[in-house]
Amino acid sequence: xxxxxxxxxxxxxxxxxxxxxSLATVFTAAVAFFVLAVFLLGAxxxxxxxxxxxxxVQVSIYxxxxxxxxxxxxxxxxxxxxxxxxxxxxxxxxxxxxxxxxSFGDNAALLEGIEEFNxxxxxVEVQMADADxxxxxxxAVKGNAAVDEVSYGKELVARLITMTRALxxxxxxxxxxxxxxxxxxxxxxxxxxxxxxxxxxxxxxLVGATDxxxxxxxxxxxxxxxxxxxxxxxxxxxxxxxxxxxxxxxxMAFVPVLPAxxxxxxxxxxxxxxxxxxxxxGAMLALRRWLRD
Amino acid sequence: MIEFxxxxxxxxxxxxxxxxxxxxxxxxxxxxxxGPSGAGKSTLLRLVYRADVPTTGQVIVDGRxxxxxxxxxxxxxxxxxxxxxxxxxxxxxxxxxxxxAFAMEVTGARPNDIRRRVxxxxxxxxxxxxxxxxxxxxxxxxxxxxCLARAMVSSPKILLADEPTxxxxxxxxxxxxxxxxxxxxxGTTVVVATHAQTIxxxxxxxxxxxxxxxxxxxxxxxxxxxPRGVHxxxxxxx
Numbered sequence: 304x305x306x307x308x309x310x311x312x313x314x315x316x317x318x319x320x321x322x323x324x325s326l327a328t329v330f331t332a333a334v335a336f337f338v339l340a341v342f343l344l345g346a347x348x349x350x351x352x353x354x355x356x357x358x359x360v361q362v363s364i365y366x367x368x369x370x371x372x373x374x375x376x377x378x379x380x381x382x383x384x385x386x387x388x389x390x391x392x393x394x395x396x397x398x399x400x401x402x403x404x405x406s407f408g409d410n411a412a413l414l415e416g417i418e419e420f421n422x423x424x425x426x427v428e429v430q431m432a433d434a435d436x437x438x439x440x441x442x443a444v445k446g447n448a449a450v451d452e453v454s455y456g457k458e459l460v461a462r463l464i465t466m467t468r469a470l471x472x473x474x475x476x477x478x479x480x481x482x483x484x485x486x487x488x489x490x491x492x493x494x495x496x497x498x499x500x501x502x503x504x505x506x507x508x509l510v511g512a513t514d515x516x517x518x519x520x521x522x523x524x525x526x527x528x529x530x531x532x533x534x535x536x537x538x539x540x541x542x543x544x545x546x547x548x549x550x551x552x553x554x555m556a557f558v559p560v561l562p563a564x565x566x567x568x569x570x571x572x573x574x575x576x577x578x579x580x581x582x583x584x585g586a587m588l589a590l591r592r593w594l595r596d
Numbered sequence: 597m598i599e600f601x602x603x604x605x606x607x608x609x610x611x612x613x614x615x616x617x618x619x620x621x622x623x624x625x626x627x628x629x630x631g632p633s634g635a636g637k638s639t640l641l642r643l644v645y646r647a648d649v650p651t652t653g654q655v656i657v658d659g660r661x662x663x664x665x666x667x668x669x670x671x672x673x674x675x676x677x678x679x680x681x682x683x684x685x686x687x688x689x690x691x692x693x694x695x696x697a698f699a700m701e702v703t704g705a706r707p708n709d710i711r712r713r714v715x716x717x718x719x720x721x722x723x724x725x726x727x728x729x730x731x732x733x734x735x736x737x738x739x740x741x742x743c744l745a746r747a748m749v750s751s752p753k754i755l756l757a758d759e760p761t762x763x764x765x766x767x768x769x770x771x772x773x774x775x776x777x778x779x780x781x782x783g784t785t786v787v788v789a790t791h792a793q794t795i796x797x798x799x800x801x802x803x804x805x806x807x808x809x810x811x812x813x814x815x816x817x818x819x820x821x822x823p824r825g826v827h828x829x830x831x832x833x834x
Contacts, residue, residue, distance in 0.1 A: 306704040320689050503687055509645070510750065511675035512702035513668070 306516055314523035321499055325528055328492035332532020332578065333539075335485040340540040340574055342481055346474040347570075348561055353467045354432075355559045358389065360463065362429040362440050362455040367448075370425065374449035381443040382429050387436025392428045399423040424451060434463050489532070489578075490585030493525040497589045504593045514594050521586040529582025530575055537571040597623045597754060597785045598644055603653035605639050605809075613639040615809040617653070621787060623753070626780035628796045629789040631806035637789035640806065641756045644787070645677045646670050658753060675703055678747025678755045680776075682762035684739045686731040686746075692718070692738075693727040696745045703750065717745040721775060737768035744775065748784075755779060757788040761795060769795055777801075 318325040364378060375393060382391050394402070400421050404411045429440055437460050444450050497504070507517045545563040552560070600619040606612045614636045621627050629637045642648040643655045646662050655662040658676060665673060686695050693714060700710045718724050721741040731739055740760060747755055757776060761769030773788070773795050780786040790796060796803060805813035 305706070309701055309704070502685065506685055506687065506698070507702050508671070509674060509679055509685075510699035510702060510746070511671040511673075513671045516702050516704075 307519070310516065310519035311523060313520035314527065317496070317500065317520055317524050318527065321496055324496050324499060325524075328489075328496060328528040329531045329535065331492045332485075332489050332529045332582070333535035334532075335488040336533045336536035336574060336578055337539055339478075339481045339485050340536055340570070341543075343478065343570060344540065344544055344561075344566065346478060347566055348559075349470065349474065351559055351561050353470060356463065357431060357434040357467065360431040360434045360437060360455070360460055362431065362437055362453065364427040364429065364440075364444055364450055365452045365454065366425040366427065367451040368424070370449035374447070375425070375427070378427050378444055378447055378449055381447065382427060382440055385436055385439045385443050387431060387433030388429055388440065389432040390430040392430075394426050394428055396421050396423040396425050399426065434460055434467065486581050486585060489525070489529045489581050490588050493521070493528070493582065493585045494589035496524065496528075497521055497586070497593060501593055504590075508594075517594065518587065518590055521590055522583050525582035525586030525589075526579045527582070529578040529585065533575045533578025537574050540574075541567050541571060597621055597625070597658060598787070599654075599656040600640075600643075601654040601656065603643065603650045603655060605636075605643065605648060606651045612651075612809045614643075614650070614806075617811050619804065619811060619814070621785060623785055624780060624783045626777055626786045626799075626801045627788070628799070628801065628803045629787060629806060630791060630793070630796055630803055632791060634808075635806040636809040637791075637806055638758050639809075641679075641758050641787065641789055644754065644756060645674055645679060671703075675750055676753045678750065678752040680740070680743050680747050680755070680757040680760045682759035684731070684743045684763075686739060686742055688731050691728050691730055692723055692734070692742050692745075695731070695742055696749050699746050699749050713749055713751075714745075717748045720748070721745045735768075736763050736765075737772065740764060740768075740772055741775070744772070748779065753785060755784050755786045757786070757790075759790055760788065761790060761792050766794070770798060773799065 364382070366375060366378065379391050379393060382388060400414075400418065400423055403423070404414055407414060431437060431440075437455055441453050441455070444453060504517055541563075544567060548560050548563045551558055598619075598621040600617045603614060603617040604612055605614040617640070629640055631637055639648065643650055643662070644657055646655075646665065649663040654664075657673065660673065662673065687698070690698065696717060697710050697714045700713065705713075715724070718727060721744050723738060723741055723745060726734065726738060729738075731742065734742065740763070744760075755776065760772055760776070764772060769792060776786050776788060777799060803813070803815060804811060
């Protein structure tokens with residue numbers, strides 16, 4: 304307990320004595336965390352956009368004329384059981400015609416000729432949550448006697464799936480890379496602080512301090528400095544993103560942007576925790592050289 | 597207290613820093629290790645507090661084989677060994693008091709014990725009035741005495757001094773050596789590496805001579821082994 308108190312006190316003393324270096328570390332960490340946070344916000348929004356696009360994917364299952372209600376229900380049940388399906392609606396040929404008329408608006412008169420012999424078919428419309436699941440929907444209804452045709456823009460969906468997969472993989476890889484870059488930057492800053500106090504470390508070793516006692520003040524210091532960096536970055540990101548969502552909301556309402564409070568309240572505390580963790584890891588890595596026998 | 601059994605030390609790619617050393621130093625002994633630069637004096641001391649491990653042979657300190665110690669045990673070995681260096685190795689941002697107290701704080705000593713013991717050793721080395729001074733405000737002799745106080749504050753069984761008078765004028769050097777000698781009289785084993793022959797001659801005590809890593813002489817001035825104080829011919833001021 305005495306040693307723990309000593310380590311906490313020493314970390315404070317260390318930061319005060321190397322005030323300029325500490326400030327430089329906080330600043331570097333803040334820049335690194337800011338870049339990481341901006342990237343993660345961008346990634347979250349891109350992911351949201353991909354979800355949004357995927358939700359636009361619709362599969363229309365046209366039923367044969369004279370399909371019975373039980374056949375219809377069996378199609379709906381089969382589709383409903385598929386994972387990644389958001390909504391299933393039955394649209395009768397009459398409803399389809401009414402919808403068509405609506406969409407023609409003032410030009411509805413053009414439809415007069417066909418209204419008597421409605422050429423449209425009963426259909427089951429499937430809204431997807433996950434574009435990947437389209438093929439599962441197709442498989443589920445394939446061979447069903449009541450199904451006449453399944454339409455879903457095969458090529459477009461295939462392209463969309465490939466693109467979203469690549470994008471998500473890219474986001475993951477870049478997030479990992481940026482995480483490492485942040486660790487590297489913070490570790491380098493802490494390393495400077497450790498280097499400035501290498502004499503102290505060698506004397507501590509000389510007088511019989513255990514590695515734990517030598518390490519702990521630096522670990523606390525690394526955690527404190529990196530956390531402060533993360534807090535500064537979090538404040539900057541919170542202000543910037545809130546302004547951005549307001550601006551986009553006003554001038555480009557059609558762009559789906561994640562609401563500021565929801566995403567920031569989840570992400571920023573994590574950023575600070577991540578900061579503390581990276582600070583601790585950075586300090587331990589930086590000390591390795593000086594604690595080697 | 598300290599025993600070298602057929603110890604050799606070779607640094608990577610270089611010649612032997614120490615070669616086939618057999619040496620036994622008893623509790624409370626005061627021993628000079630002398631020899632020219634590069635003779636292996638510092639290496640010999642470094643092996644005692646395990647800053648280095650021998651290439652072959654064994655170093656036994658207080659009954660423990662130092663090279664067989666697990667790294668986690670090394671700090672506990674060092675708590676029983678005080679080390680004084682030529683370049684003092686004081687922390688410039690800490691006062692005399694803090695530099696000395698530091699050695700006890702990092703081992704988790706009680707604050708009351710630290711205060712009491714630091715005051716004692718600063719009295720012993722005559723620095724009681726300089727507790728608030730920073731190293732850069734001290735003379736060379738005062739800095740070395742601060743270093744000595746730091747080495748002594750944990751009441752070590754062994755005190756090692758590597759060229760402790762190297763940065764001091766002859767008079768201050770002799771005073772410091774006398775302080776080290778007095779410490780040995782209290783039961784601490786003191787080993788001093790030096791090439792200051794005049795200071796060595798001033799003390800009637802055991803001298804171990806190294807040359808090119810080999811122990812070439814081990815005598816005890818007139819047959820005595822152990823502390824015997826200032827040589828009568830060296831004058832009473834030393």
